[in-house]
Amino acid sequence: DAKTTQPPSMDCAEGRAANLPCNHSTISGNEYVYWYRQIHSQGPQYIIHGLKNNETNEMASLIITEDRKSSTLILPHATLRDTAVYYCIVRSNTGRRALTFGSGTRLQVQP
């Protein structure tokens, strides 16, 4: 699976949009981009995933660049409960399907 690069930490004001970047320049054609988050001492929670089109659900939006080498997770109106570590993961839909986690981005939402 392709390696991802994320900033180690970010701050965001409560009520503002949080934009979390992820670089995956070695992504191949059959690899999906997944985002998970982990609130302290809990199991990771799925947020969203996509292949090449932008995706939106009730939690977030995922913007994938046209060359697929990077993506941005957008939390449109961040709340204090969104404070967590956010993981960007690239996974193939064939072969080993287990998620490979990096260090993620620690998002701190400030009141």
Add this chain to the structure above:
Amino acid sequence: DGGITQSPKYLFRKEGQNVTLSCEQNLNHDAMYWYRQDPGQGLRLIYYSQIVNDFQKGDIAEGYSVSREKKESFPLTVTSAQKNPTAFYLCASSIVTRGQGNTEAFFGQGTRLTVV
């Protein structure tokens, strides 16, 4: 409620003892996974299973063993051969899809193992 259950939440063991961590899911998922997390780090894959009676080593399998006798259960044994067993252990499950689709993994709430 459907979900994935890990027990116990906290576990203490003496050094040199084997210990088994429980993971049960009622989501009818084919695939199950075990991860280890150390403080301030991401998750690392220990073992995974895509079907009953079959499992594969992950990235850090040494000192661990698993079994998959039932679809809903995937217990992890931390053996005395594991040099640094104190960690947060997470179990997950997912559907195994064919074709282009893919599904998310659901995680349990973890077991925090402390070996003294």
